Each structure stands twice: as C-alpha cells, then as structure tokens.
Amino acid sequence: MPALHYHWGGAEARASCLLVLLPGFFDDPDAFERQGVVDQIHRARPTCDVVAMSLHLYDYRDESVVDRVHEDVVLEARRRGYRQVWLVGISMGALAAVLTAREHPEDIDGLVLVSPYLGTPGFAQRFERELARHGGLVAWARATPDRPCRYSRVLHDPRPVWRWLAGYGMHPDRMPPLWLAFGRDDRFADAQRLLAGEVAADHQLVVEGRHDWATWRRITQDLVAELPLELASDESAPREALPRGQLARRPAASDW
Template sequence: MTFKLSWSWLVLSLGMLVGCFPRGDPSKPIPTEFIAAPQKARRLVVVLPGRADDVAVLRRSGITQAVQQAWPDADVVLAGLALGYYMEGQAERRLHAEVIEPARKRGYAQVWLVGASLGGMGALMYDRAHPDQVDGLVLLAPYLGEKQLLQEIAAAGGVARWQPPPPPRVIDEDNFQQELWRHLQTWSRAPGARRNVWVAYGDKDYLRGALPLIAPLLPPQHVLQPRGGHDWETWSPITRDILSRVDAR
C-alpha cells in the first residue's frame, strides 16, 4: 500500500511556500549522485533530502564527508527524492526500484538510509513499505506529524498505549500521519526492528516536539539531541557521530 498524499496537505503540514522548495520531476528517474568510498566499499549509505534540498544542496552539506569520515568503506548516494515524488504517491516504490534494489544487486554487505526532515519521514515510509530491505536508519529531525496528533499520542501515555482507529483501506491525507505512527508502534512490540534505528533532533529544532514520543521506542543510546537547529550544520556532524557509534557498538 502506498501513501497517496495531496500536494496542499503536505505543503501546509510542513509550513511550506510551494515556490521556494524543489519539487523534482516525477516523470524522470530520481536524481542521484554517487560518491565512491575512499577504501574498498563494503557498505552503501543513501541520503534522502530535507524539504528545501536537492542533490546540489546535499553535495554542499558536508554529509558525504561526514559519512565517509566515520565509514571510509561506505559508498554514498545522494538521492534527490524531492516533494514531487511524495505527491505522486510513489516515493517509497520509486526509491526501492531505482535506488535500493539496484544497490542490493551490487552486493553491498549493508545498505543504510539517512534521511533529514522530509527525508526522515521518507525513510520511515520506505521502512514501512519495504521491511528488512535496509540494514539501518538514521533519522535526522524526521517530520512525524502535526501537533494535534502528537498531543493525542502523548495524552494516551505514549505510542505503545495509543489506540489508533482500524487500518484504512486507502492511506490519504486524512489518515497518513496516524499510519506513520501505527508503523512506529510496531517497534514497541518488536525490539529487533529498532536495533539499527537512530534518531537525532537539535535542541533548537522546531520539530523536536516529536522526540519525547519516538525516544521511548529506541535504545537510549540511539537517541541524540545535539546543540543546533533544523539544518545540515547540525545533521552532518551528528551523522558522523552516529555512524562511529554504530561501529563502536
């Protein structure tokens, strides 16, 4: 089942001015840029952009250098999975068919997804639609829904106690956020599913209100709150830190 989202809903939810953000062209393949590992590659890290990012922004963000400083054996793919692909309702299917599945066929020992903001949401959408296809998720200030839903989950005593309505036949703008949290709820019942999931929000990030809800689902050491805001100046260094911790663990 795919997420069928209306353009206006997601634009309003993320507080966007449509003309100011890359939309991509869903009639074309997802733009990508491949950066080879400094050493013999064993792993692949696919980076999904935030709402204001395209491949050029990702190239300047320092995320490739951060990944390869921690994992010199990792190839990196910067994937321009912009808003238009989400609005098409095919983001997770396109990501699988055009990026992840071909990578798996190249024989990497591990494939990880790093997603920031909108890309963090996209990484979770992918994990929901294609379980066990990536070996780990690094979620950088992922967008997890509007304040009203977050308050509802908090009032229920957290996502493990939250009682969502019955699953819908079609996922649309009216139920998309609850279905994202229904997927997160499965982590409370399956510890193995969260073993390689890490999340980080800057202490001044405007989306940090979701952190107290997602944090209890993860091992405490997998939840980080560095100093910083909603930007790559915060996300790139903390990604390097997270990947270093993965190997140290």
C-alpha cells in the same frame, strides 16, 4: 531518479555497506557534498559508499516516493552486491526513509532519522494528547486499525507512520535498527521528542541546534561513527580516507 554515487578506491575495491542519503524539502542531492556531510561520512567510514538521492514534494503527491527509493536505489544496491543498505534521511527525507522501511523492512538494514519531519507542531500537540488518552504510543497503536498509507496525505496526517513506529515498542525484533538525532530547538522537536520516548537511549542523539545544516553537520559527525556498519569491503585491499578535496564523485543519474 537523479542521484549521486560516491565510491572510493577504484573499481577493484568493493564496499560492503551503502548509506542512502535522503534530503529535506528544499535540498537537492548536491547539498550533502556542499555541506560537507559526504566528506564527514567518508572520514568516519572510509569503506562505506554513499548515494545521495533527489526527492521532491511531487514524489509524495504522485504516490511514487517509496517506489523511487526502494526500486531505484535499494534494490539496485542489492543487485550490485552491497550487504548492508542504510537509509539516512534529513527532515522530510527521514519521513521517506520511514515510509520505505514500513513497506520493505526486510530490505533495510538500518534507519538514521536526522531531525525527522513527523508532523507539524500543531499535529504533534494534538497527537500527544491523543496518546495520553490511550496510555502511550503502543496502547494507541493496538487500539488503532492499520490502514493504507496515502503518501499524498501523510505530510498532513502521519498517523499511519506513527502506527508503524509503535512497532519499536511492540515487536522491536521485527523492526530495522533505528537511530534518532535532532536539535533541541528544532521547530519539529515536539514530534521528535515523542519518538525519542520509544527509542533506546544509546540510539539517540540530541544536540544544541535548530532545523538547519549547522545542526545536521554536527549530528553527522557525531553519529555516523557509532553506527554498526560492516567496515570491511575487501580485507586484502582496505581503503583509506582521502585527503580533503580529493573526493571521488561519480554522478549516476542514468546508471544508478
């Protein structure tokens, strides 16, 4: 899978944590650097490495989206010795993050869902009425049989995703930590607000903004510094944030 690996400090400096960035529908891996997000992360967490992935609609259509994230990046990160692997998804990339954690929760140390796509506005309105009839998300999930999740259909009917997300209310100790952030005027905010009702107040961030990079940059700047990441990569050789323009990028389309 095409991906960009951002590693600082030279080969001798080993990071303990990796943030895996999953883009939205129209973006490629380079978008995170072009929009300044990689630089923001590095300034906030100079001892964390970053991988920006490529995801497309056809990864859902051919049912490969979870295997691509888990096998191509998460398992490879574990092989390379990263102790923490967090998935940071924007928009449709946040859906990919949830799907991966749903299938492999033991391999994910945390989820950051930025303006997540969790259903169209029409779906969110229908789903909210459905939840009201059952008495909330947890009651709905307990009354709803778990069924296989067809990734090719989940963009249109994300109920299997919501059933898994209900676990944060049913058995939070078995779920990976989750942070949620979105703009108040996001076009998918109806579904995002439904999820916000299940997330601890200190694990969510709502800012002024829409479903765009201006909002996502603001969220990244405010949120990444709050994540409980392992900051020490090598206590004997700490790494410092690089001045702007000195970002050390290593493309890894073949060897990551």
